[in-house]
Amino acid sequence: MPITAREWHLAARPHGEPTPDDFALVEVEHPDPAEGQVVVRMVAMSVDPYMRGRMRLGPSYAAPWEVGEVMKGGAVGRVVESRSPDVPEGALVLADAAWRDVAVLDARSVRQLPPTGDLPLTYSLGILGMPGHTAYAGLFRVGAFREGDVVFVSGAAGAVGSAVGQFARLRGASAVVGSAGTPEKVAWLREIGFTAAFDYHDGRVKDLLAQAAPDGIDVFFDNVGGEHLDAALGALHVHGRAVICGSISTYNATETVPGPANFSSLMISKRLAVSGLLVSDHPDLYREFAETVSGWIRSGELTVRETVYEGLENAVPAFLDLLKGANTGKMVVRLAPDPD
Numbered sequence: 001m002p003i004t005a006r007e008w009h010l011a012a013r014p015h016g017e018p019t020p021d022d023f024a025l026v027e028v029e030h031p032d033p034a035e036g037q038v039v040v041r042m043v044a045m046s047v048d049p050y051m052r053g054r055m056r057l058g059p060s061y062a063a064p065w066e067v068g069e070v071m072k073g074g075a076v077g078r079v080v081e082s083r084s085p086d087v088p089e090g091a092l093v094l095a096d097a098a099w100r101d102v103a104v105l106d107a108r109s110v111r112q113l114p115p116t117g118d119l120p121l122t123y124s125l126g127i128l129g130m131p132g133h134t135a136y137a138g139l140f141r142v143g144a145f146r147e148g149d150v151v152f153v154s155g156a157a158g159a160v161g162s163a164v165g166q167f168a169r170l171r172g173a174s175a176v177v178g179s180a181g182t183p184e185k186v187a188w189l190r191e192i193g194f195t196a197a198f199d200y201h202d203g204r205v206k207d208l209l210a211q212a213a214p215d216g217i218d219v220f221f222d223n224v225g226g227e228h229l230d231a232a233l234g235a236l237h238v239h240g241r242a243v244i245c246g247s248i249s250t251y252n253a254t255e256t257v258p259g260p261a262n263f264s265s266l267m268i269s270k271r272l273a274v275s276g277l278l279v280s281d282h283p284d285l286y287r288e289f290a291e292t293v294s295g296w297i298r299s300g301e302l303t304v305r306e307t308v309y310e311g312l313e314n315a316v317p318a319f320l321d322l323l324k325g326a327n328t329g330k331m332v333v334r335l336a337p338d339p340d
Contacts, residue, residue, distance in 0.1 A: 002029040002030065002031060002032070003029065003030040003031070003032070003039060003102060003104060004027060004028070004029055004030075004102075005027070005028055005029075005030060005100050005101055005102040005103065006025060006026070006027055006028075006100060006101050006102075006312055007025070007026055007027075007028055007070040007099060007100040007101075008023055008024070008025055008026075008070065008071055008099040008100065008312070008315055008316065009023070009024045009025075009026055009068055009069060009070055009071065010022065010023065010024075010055060010065045010066070010067050010068070010069065010071055011023055011024040011067065011068075012067060013055055013056060013057065013067060014055055014056075014252075016252050016253075017252045017323070018052070018055065018252075018319075018320060018323070019320075020316055020317075020320070022055070023316045025312070025313065025316075030102075030103075030104045031104070033081060033082075033083045033104050034083065035083050035084075036083065036084050036106060036107055036108070037083055037084065037104055037105060037106055037107060038079045038081065038082045038083070038084055038087050038093075038104075038105055038106075038107050038110065039079065039080050039081040039082075039102065039103070039104050039105075040075075040077040040078065040079055040080070040093060040095060040097065040102070040103050040104075040105055040110065041077050041078055041080045041101065041102050041336065042075045042076070042077040042097070042098070042100065042101050042102065042103070042335045042336065043075075043076050043077050043078065043092075043121055043334070043335060043336050043337075043338060043339060044075065044076050044077075044121065044122045044125060044332050044333065044334050044335060044336075045073065045074070045075040045076075045098035045099065045125075045312075045315065045332070045333045045335060046073050046074040046075065046098055046125040046126075046129075046130075046330075046331075046332055046333075047073065047098075047315065047318050047319040047322050047331050047332075047333060048073060048074070048130075048131070048159075048322075048331075049158075049223075049246055049248050049251065049322065049323065050062065050246070051071070051073055051319065052251040052252070052323060053251065054071070054072075061278055061280075070099060070100055071098070071099040072096050072097065072098060072099065073096065073098035073099060074094065074095075074096065074098055074125050074129060074130060075094070075095055075096075075097050075098040075103075075125075076092065076093070076094055076095075076113065076121050076122070076124050076125060077092070077093060077095065077097075077103075078090065078091070078092055078093075078339050079091045079092075079093060079110075082107070083107075084107035086107055087107040087110060087112060091112050091113075092112070092113045092116075092121065092339065093110040093111060093112055093113060094110065094111045094113055094124055094125075094129070095109060095110040095111070096109070097109075097110075098315075099315060100312070101312050101335050101336075118298070119294070119297065119298075120306075120338065121338050121339070122306060122308075122330075122332045122334070123297075123304065125330065125332055126159050126304070126306060126329070126330030126332065127159070127163060127293060127297065127302070127304045127330065128290060128293060128294060128297075130279055131159035131160045131163065131330060132159075132160075132163050132289065132293055133279050133282070133285070133286060133289050133290075134160050134245060134277065134279040135160045135161075135163035135164040135167055135221075136163075136167060136285060136289040136292075136293065137277070137279055137281075137282035137285050137289070138160075138164065138221060138243045138245055138277045138279075139151075139164050139167050139168060139219070139221060139243070140167070140171075140285075141282060141285065142241075142243050142275050142277050143219045143221060143241050143243040143275075144219075144241055144273075145168060145171060145173075145219055146218075147171060147172035147173075148172065148173070148174045149168070149173050149174065149218035149219050150173065150174055150175045150176075150177070150213055150215070150216065150217045150218050150219070151164070151165070151168040151173050151175070151176050151177070151217065151218065151219045151220075151221065152177045152178075152179075152209065152212075152213060152217045152219070152220045152221070152232055152235070153165045153168075153176070153177070153178045153179070153220075153221045153223070154178075154179050154220075154221070154222050154223050154224040154225075154228040154229075154232070155179070155180070155222075155223030155224045155228075155246070155248060156178025156179055156180055156185075156189055156194065156197065156223075157178070157180040157181075157185035157186075157188060157189060157328050157329070158223060158327065158329070158330075159327075159329055159330035159331070160223055160245060160246075161178065161221070161223050162189070162192065162303075162305070162328075162329055163293075164221045165178050165189065165192070165193070165194050166192055166193060166296075166302050166303065167293075168219075169193045169194075170296060170301055170302070175195040175196070175213065176193070176194045176195050176196075177194065177195060177196045177197065177198075177209065177212045177213050177217070178194045178196075178197045178198075179197070179198055179199075179200045179205065179208070179209075179224070179228060180197060180198075180199060180200070181199065181200060181201065181325045182199060182325075183199055184328075185197075185199075185328055186198060186199050188305070188328060191303075192303040193303075196212035196213070197212070198211070198212055200227075200228070204227070204231075205227045205228050205230075205231040206227075206230070206231040206234065206235075209231050209232065209235055210235070213235060216235050216236065216237045216240075217232065217235050217236055217237065217240065218236070218237055218240055218241070219240065219241050219242075219243070220232035220233075220235075220236060220240070220241070220242040220243065221243045221245060222242060222243065222244050222245060222246070222247070223245050223246040223247075223248060224246070224247065224248055224249050225244075225246070225247025225248070225249050225250050225257075226247070226249035226250060226257065227249070228249070229242075229244075229247075229260050230260040230261055233260050233263065233266050233272065233274075234262075234266065236266075236270060236272055237270070238270045238271060239270070239271050239272070239273070240270060240272050240273075241272070241273045241274075241275070242272065242273070242274040242275070243275055243277050244274065244275065244276045244277060245277045248323070251323065252323070304329065304330075305328050305329030305330075306329050306330045306331075306332055307326070307327040307328055307329060307330070307331045307332070308332055308333075308334055309331070309332075309333045309334070310333075310334050311333070311334075311335070312333070312335050314333060315333045318331055318332075318333050
C-alpha cells in the first residue's frame with residue numbers, strides 16, 4: 001500500500017525575512033519501502049537558525065533546499081516498518097528528515113537512539129543532540145575554555161547559548177555573561193546561573209557588556225554577530241578566544257553586512273583567536289559530551305527548557321518565531337505523542 005505523508009516544501013526563496021508564502025504543506029504518496037529501507041513515523045522535529053541559510057542559493061557548508069522539494073532537518077521518530085536487519089521495527093531513531101510526519105528512508109541514514117529512560121525523547125534534538133554537542137565542542141575544544149575564564153555568550157537564552165553558559169559555570173568559569181532579547185529571558189539566565197545578563201535592546205551592546213564584565217572577557221561564544229561581535233572583540237583580553245557559531249542578526253539581510261570595526265588591529269594587538277564552529281568537525285567528542293551532559297541533567301546541575309509547538313501544521317510558525325527570538329531554550333515541534 002502506498003504510504004501517505006504530509007510534507008513542508010520550500011515554495012519560494014525568501015528575500016529578507018521569510019513569510020508563510022515561502023512554504024507549502026503538501027500531501028504526497030511514497031511507495032512501499034525497498035530492501036534496506038525503513039518507514040519512520042516522526043514524533044518530533046527540530047527547527048534551527050541554520051535552516052535559514054538553506055533557503056538561499058550560494059556556497060555554504062550545507063546544500064541549499066531546492067524549491068518545490070521537502071525541507072530537511074533533525075527529527076526523532078519510531079520505525080513502523082523495516083526491510084533492514086540492522087534497524088528493527090519499533091526502534092527509536094534520529095534522522096535528517098524533519099518537516100514531514102512520515103518518511104521512507106535508507107536504514108543507513110538513521111541513527112538508532114538508546115533508551116531515553118527518564119529523559120524526554122525531544123532532548124535528542126536539543127541538549128543531548130546537535131545544539132548541546134555544538135555548545136560542548138565549541139566551548140571546550142574550539143574555545144579552549146579554562147577554569148577561571150570569563151565567558152560572554154550572545155543569544156544566551158537559545159538552545160546553544162543556554163547550554164554554553166551552564167557548561168562554563170559547571171566547569172569553573174569565574175563569571176558567565178549572557179545577552180538576550182527580553183527581560184523575561186534575562187531573568188531566566190540569572191536563574192540558571194549566569195553571573196550577569198542584559199537585554200541588548202537596553203542600549204549599546206558595548207556599554208552593556210562593559211557594565212556586566214568591567215574587567216573584560218576571555219572567551220566569546222557568538223550566536224548573533226553584528227554589534228555583539230564588534231563589542232566582544234573589543235572586550236577580549238590578550239590571547240582571548242572567540243567562537244563564531246552563528247550570526248542570526250544577519251540571516252535575513254538583503255545587502256552585505258559590514259564587518260567588525262578595527263578587526264585587524266584588534267586581532268594583532270591582542271593576538272586573538274577567532275574560530276568558526278561546525279559541530280560536524282567533532283564527532284569524536286560525542287560520547288564524552290553525551291555521558292557528561294546526561295549526568296549533569298540527572299544530577300539537577302543543568303537546567304533544560306524547551307519551547308514546544310504542537311502539530312506539523314505549526315512547523316512554519318515555529319520556524320518564523322524562532323528567527324524572531326520567540327523561543328527560550330530549544331524550539332521543537334511535536335508531531336505525535338511520546339512513545340511508551
